[in-house]
Amino acid sequence: MRTVKQVSDLTGISVRALHYYDEIGLLKPSEITETGYRLYDDEALKTLQQILFFKELDIPLKEIKDIMSSPYFNKMQALENQKKLLILKRKRLNGLIDLINKTLKGEGTMDFREFDMSEYYNVLEEFKTEHEDKVIKTYGSIDKYNEFIEKCKLKEDEIAKAAIKQYGSIERYAKAVKNNLNNITTSSLEEQFDKFKKDCIEDKHPKLKELFKKLTTDLSKNTSSNEIQEIAKEIVNTAKKDYEFFKSDRGDDYWYYMANLYSIYPGWIEVVDKKYGSGASKFIGEVLKKCPGTKLPKIEELYNKLTSDLSKNHYSKEVQEIVHEIADETKKQHQDLKVDDGENYWGYTAELYLSNATYIKVIDEKYGNGASKFIGEALKFYSENSK
Incomplete structure (x- = not known):
């Protein structure tokens, strides 16, 4: 058993912080003596170590408590996930150090702040806290939602680039995600x-x-x-x-x-x-x-019309008129659902049709070989000439 002072000396965590952890129920002492001294055994120290790993990942204490008190919490799995995230953090810090070194040498650099995804992750964590029932219903459990967030962190650069491409900035993207998540919870x-x-x-x-x-x-x-x-x-x-x-x-x-x-x-x-x-x-x-009662939505009719002849010029007046109708109908759908689709939605969407392997496979199977490329080029032309 160790006293609060001994635990503080061992871990570098202040006595005051350990008292606070006890008050909020995050880390209870293993035993309290008759004279009121808090004592901690090895199991409590392991729990403290787990808490410190979470803190290193900038997770708020309240959320750490919620995670660790969950009946689904698995210590070994948590350690594996924390290891992955800490490696990512190390990689990011190394990148920032390299960036500073290049700046000190006078080399041209870009502003690294635009790729700071912390605001986006804050939105996801806030949604989890405020709408736990919705998260569990959609993802199956809080742990699975946490896994989703961790997977996002593994693809952070890819998500950041896509977000900037569609929304202009990570800040704008985070606000849109928050808006869209809130609308999901209020929509019936x-x-x-x-x-x-x-x-x-x-x-x-x-x-x-x-x-x-x-x-x-x-x-x-x-x-x-x-x-x-x-x-x-x-x-x-x-x-x-x-x-x-x-x-x-x-x-x-x-x-x-x-x-x-x-x-x-x-x-x-x-x-x-x-x-x-x-x-x-x-x-x-x-x-x-x-069944005749199952009617094809207008947006589906328009895409059928657009891909009816893939030999046409994607920038022709005929094709671009159809694309314009598609854009109008999509805008109405997004307004009905209160979806914030970003300032460059069509430019970003065009790129998906042109370069995303999954999109290309699905679209070509649906409309014919080369359809995804045709749609992508038509949408790209529309995006570049409708601003």
């Missing part, structure tokens, strides 16, 4: 989607329960047949009648994207297949997609 759209999905899976809507059961009785049937499409028509009409968000101005769009979940979203496919049988989700998705 996701809750309404979740309610519809839950009602379908848990059979809380009697009519839909009957219709989906009838639809999936035989998954070998032709999805275009009159029999199957009659059931699909009833499903669409029932959903649009009984759920308010399918009756809103963008209700048809929301229904289209909901119907698409059955075909493309792995998590939803797994749940639906478990309920109705292997292949049921994609069967339902194909059926609903063919």
Whole structure:
């Protein structure tokens, strides 16, 4: 056992700080003597070491306490993550030292402050503190959300460059992220989607329960047949009648994207297949997609129109008029959802179509070989000539 003074001498942490850690419940002494002296055993010192690792990463004491008191907290995993982050911090400090040395030698340098991501991370941490229930619902647990933040730190340079490209500065990007996260928590759209999905899976809507059961009785049937499409028509009409968000101005769009979940979203496919049988989700998705009540959103129609002939000049008047319509429709969508998309949204988006391997693969599969490059060049031209 060690006294507060001995722990202070060993660690360099002041006696006052150790008393404060005790007061806030961050680090309790292992034992308190009859005369009121605090004593700390080896296990308490290990906990203190863990706290100091977190402090070195500039995490506030309140959050350190929340993390370490979580039932999901894993000491060894935390050490592994802290090691990665400290290595990153060392790398960053080495970079700053190199920058100072170059400046002292009179070499040309750029302002390193524009890549300071601390404000962005503060937004993510603040969101976690203020909306813990939302974080757990979206990510599964606080630990998984913390892993997401750590992954962001591993790709810090990449995120910083993209943020500056789209928003002009990290500060502007951090404000946009905060705005968008807050709008997610105040928007009822996701809750309404979740309610519809839950009602379908848990059979809380009697009519839909009957219709989906009838639809999936035989998954070998032709999805275009009159029999199957009659059931699909009833499903669409029932959903649009009984759920308010399918009756809103963008209700048809929301229904289209909901119907698409059955075909493309792995998590939803797994749940639906478990309920109705292997292949049921994609069967339902194909059926609903063919139903006249599932209308293609305007933005999808415009992209189909844009890529209908990939041999056209991307800067031609005809192509640029379509791109202008796409920009207008996207702006309306973002305004409806209160999304801050940055001052150079289209320039940044164009680059994704031109250089992001995932974008290129998905878009080329959807619209044809070379479609991603075509869209990217069209959007880039629009971005450069519409400012």
